[in-house]
Amino acid sequence: MEPVPQILGRQRRYGMAKLVFLLMMLVTIMPLANPALGGPPIRVMILDGQSAGPYHDWQHITPVLKRELEIAGLFQVDVVTAPPSNGDFNQFNPDFNKYQAIVLNYDGADWPTDLKTPFENYVKNGGGLVIVHAADNAFPRWRAFNEMIGIGGWRGRNETSGSMWYYSNGKVVPDYSPGFAGWMHAGDELYATLRGPGKNMMVLATAYSEPGNRGTGHEEPILITLAYGQGRIFHTTMGHDIAALSCVGFITTFQRGAEWAASGKVTQKVPATFPSAETVSLRIDIAAMDPRFHEGPQRPGH
Numbered sequence: 275m276e277p278v279p280q281i282l283g284r285q286r287r288y289g290m291a292k293l294v295f296l297l298m299m300l301v302t303i304m305p306l307a308n309p310a311l312g313g314p315p316i317r318v319m320i321l322d323g324q325s326a327g328p329y330h331d332w333q334h335i336t337p338v339l340k341r342e343l344e345i346a347g348l349f350q351v352d353v354v355t356a357p358p359s360n361g362d363f364n365q366f367n368p369d370f371n372k373y374q375a376i377v378l379n380y381d382g383a384d385w386p387t388d389l390k391t392p393f394e395n396y397v398k399n400g401g402g403l404v405i406v407h408a409a410d411n412a413f414p415r416w417r418a419f420n421e422m423i424g425i426g427g428w429r430g431r432n433e434t435s436g437s438m439w440y441y442s443n444g445k446v447v448p449d450y451s452p453g454f455a456g457w458m459h460a461g462d463e464l465y466a467t468l469r470g471p472g473k474n475m476m477v478l479a480t481a482y483s484e485p486g487n488r489g490t491g492h493e494e495p496i497l498i499t500l501a502y503g504q505g506r507i508f509h510t511t512m513g514h515d516i517a518a519l520s521c522v523g524f525i526t527t528f529q530r531g532a533e534w535a536a537s538g539k540v541t542q543k544v545p546a547t548f549p550s551a552e553t554v555s556l557r558i559d560i561a562a563m564d565p566r567f568h569e570g571p572q573r574p575g576h
Contacts, residue, residue, distance in 0.1 A: 315350035316536045318343060319373040323356030324382020326428075330408045331515065336379050338519045338563050339406065339528070343377075346529045346542060359383040367392075375402030375536035378409040384416070394418045398503030402535030406528070407513040410468065411456075422502045423509055425470035425495060427456030436470040440492035441480045448472065449492075457488065463514035466494050474501040479527075497527060499534070508535045516564035522547050522555040 320339055325332045336353055343349040354368045363386050370376060370392055385393070397403050405423050413419040414429040425439060435455060437448035455469035466483040467490060479497040483489030500507040508531030512524050519525070526548055530540050549555040561567055 316348050316375070316533065317373045318349050318351045318375045318377060318532060318536065319368065319370070320351060320353045320377045320379055321356065321368070322353065322379040324359060324380055325408065326381050326411060329514075330381060332379055332381075334516060334563070334565065335406075335513070335519065338516055338560060339377060339379060339513075341563065342519070342525050342528055342560065343532060346533075348529075348533060348542070356380060356382070363389060370396035370401060373401070375404060375532055377404040377406060377532065378412075379406050381408040381412045384413060390416065390418070397422055397505035397507070400504040402532075402537075403502075403505060403507040404528075404532050404535050405507065405509040407463075407511060410465075410509065410511060418502070420470050421473050422500065422505075422507050423470065424472050424475040424498055424500050424507075425455075425468035425509075427465055427468045428454075431455035431469050433469070437472060438467050438469050438490075438494075439472050439475075439477075440483075440490065440494045441477055442492065446472070446475065446477050446495070457483070463518070464496065465511045466490060468494070468511070476500070497531075499531075506535045506538060508532065516567075517561060520556045520558070520561035521549065522557060523549045525557065525560070 320336055322332045322336045340351045340353060343351050352373075357363055357366055359382055363383075366389065376396070403422060410423050410426040411428045412426075414426065414431050414435065420426060420435065425436070432454050433450065433452040437450050438453070438455070439446055439448055441447075453467065455467055457466040464481045466481070475495075476499045477495045477497075478499060479495075480493035481496040483492050483494050485491045496511050498509045500509065510524070510527060510531065512521075513519050513528070522545065526542075526544055530542050530544075533542060534540050547555045
């Protein structure tokens, strides 16, 4: 596989958590065929259809994710919606191979084997995958999926699902102690105590799990890349709601991570408005896509 690109920029504070950006942007950006350079667009599928609760409003989140990819000028985006939990998955057969990357905005019912197998093969054979926020809650008993995402939370995940992982003294280390996976912090519902196999995982950024908020006191993975066979996976635990999605930090890492997952390269520059440790940076046009935007901030709980 190609070397993992440094997708990130600077350090910032977000709510009660500190994001530690471990990698700086690429010194040399390799060229890639894209619309801006006269090449074909990168074809991306956003796969949605379910959420475990109304606090993850996938019906309104998906249009925002689609818009954020489209404004990069590199992507052609289709939305594919899975059946509801009581629906018929036997007729749901998306053609994964039409796409260079799949963005998963899905946290719902388990899939039948006839759907899991082509998905696994797609990623294993070189397809890109982007996991956004609560998508890492899904499929707790699907071994291949948990290897793809590295770590996940909730849905009964505990020490049998894998270790908890955190960053210490320049390396990612496992914590084998028992306990359930999943905890949140203020702001962008920053996840903590996620668990999983952690195979082929590179941590790009961490969030400090604040002990005063029942956290572990560790820097825990928040943005990671992984390999599954020949496939590339970008996993962001951020993006709880449209307010969080409107952060320039989320938009930038999402766009660049999707490009890398699809192609193995990054051509997009980090914008001058990228947030810092002292500066919050939002796109109001994205925030305004929330139907409740004019009602002021609202944070439904998990």
